[in-house]
Amino acid sequence: MSEENINVWGYLREYEAERDDLLDAVEQVFRSGRLILGDSVQRFEHAFASYCGLAHGVGVGNGTDALVVALEALDVGPGDEVVTVSNTAAPTIVAINTVGARARFVDIDPKTMLMDTSALAGALSERTRCILPVHLYGQCVDMSPVLELARARGVAVLEDCAQAHGATLRGARAGSFGDIAAFSFYPTKVLGAYGDGGLVATSDDALAAACRRLRYYGMAERYYVLQRGHNTRLDELQAELLNRKLTRLDAYIERRQQLAARYAERLADTELRLPVVGPERTHVYYVYVVRHPKRDAIISALRERGINLNISYPWPCHTMEGFAHFGYAKGDLPVTEAVAEQIFSLPMYPSLTDAEQDRVCDELRSVLAELQ
The missing domain is CATH 3.40.640.10 (Type I PLP-dependent aspartate aminotransferase-like (Major domain))
Structure with a gap:
């Protein structure tokens, strides 16, 4: 099965x-x-x-x-x-x-984005x-x-x-x-x-x-x-x-932080750039955003293995046709544009199980090894 x-x-x-x-x-x-x-x-x-x-x-x-x-x-x-x-x-x-x-x-700051x-x-x-x-x-x-x-x-x-x-x-x-x-x-x-x-x-x-x-x-x-x-x-x-x-919000946040800590531990030795928490801050991990130059290939390969990821967000707003009247062009915000080409989000929600997260990490590590 x-x-x-x-x-x-x-x-x-x-x-x-x-x-x-x-x-x-x-x-x-x-x-x-x-x-x-x-x-x-x-x-x-x-x-x-x-x-x-x-x-x-x-x-x-x-x-x-x-x-x-x-x-x-x-x-x-x-x-x-x-x-x-x-x-x-x-x-x-x-x-x-x-x-x-x-x-x-x-x-944007290249570390915290x-x-x-x-x-x-x-x-x-x-x-x-x-x-x-x-x-x-x-x-x-x-x-x-x-x-x-x-x-x-x-x-x-x-x-x-x-x-x-x-x-x-x-x-x-x-x-x-x-x-x-x-x-x-x-x-x-x-x-x-x-x-x-x-x-x-x-x-x-x-x-x-x-x-x-x-x-x-x-x-x-x-x-x-x-x-x-x-x-x-x-x-x-x-x-x-x-x-x-x-009444359950703090519990939701605690579970998200637990999942984030597990991702950080399981993926620490990979080529992925993991989230950076700024000084004197707590992160609630609405999304767990990582970076890799071969982002699109990773997403495609994981989809074939039954793991569906997301990009938040693939197009910086200043490059969108609907906001062209603000007068910005590609190249005006180099860090923002570079980040947009590499970021993607791993599964993150309180009811994600440890076993499911382990599978995500295992499959992701396998794909990264194949792309080397």
Whole structure:
């Protein structure tokens, strides 16, 4: 009998383990009499913001909307510039584009593959309204130089925390450093819903109030529009599912870190470049990203052996046709571009078994030996 495929992510085993609790959440919401912006959303907004060390959470429809709402709450719009990285999921840049601002890109640190904060000052201009660090793959950008520069220049800081639920820098959690933060609860995330979901978090009362208006048509009270807004609300059912899963978030993170430690041990003597954790940080390993110059051949060979990997992300945003109007060309961000040609993600999710991970490592080591 042939072995089953191992995918880079999966939720079915987790669902079976948590099924009774999750279905009880469904029953609770359906019997509550309130299906939109009810008690479950309010409880989750408060609980998740508190987990992050923040005062306010504003649930929205997805992570992209969280970024859009946060940017608009900061009054970022046409004519403004947002400084960020190209090594990110496209929604980061889609959100900047949606509000009519221009993305200005800085290159990345070749070790952590996060924003090169030493290059940040050179990217700021008179039009810079916001710095948007992306806590990619599961660990935080070094926020001290970001915040120092932002304060000196009088610009806002919006943290993209879609991949870093629970990650810490000097003991503080992702999202608690800047003016405002955006989170995604897409099913693959460290804290994932069973559908779409997002949240904006801040300790600024005025920004929180603005976000609540923006997510609900621009209304501060029912039926009366104060400003241009959106219809983007965290679903009551998804919120209750997230409430239940939030109690297990630290356990999810601990298992991801265990798997990462096993990968590091099993693959330490290979030609792969393994993840580097920056100083004074914890990594929650949303994805376990490695590098190799023969990346495509490795992925193809492992697929034939029943192991399906992923690339996060094969195209830097500044090279995409949809963002050509920002005026960047191939060659402008050499580290970002070099990394994009080599990175790929190994299977990483809490219900991955040790035996499955051992098989991934064994097959990967075999493929690497054949490619020498």
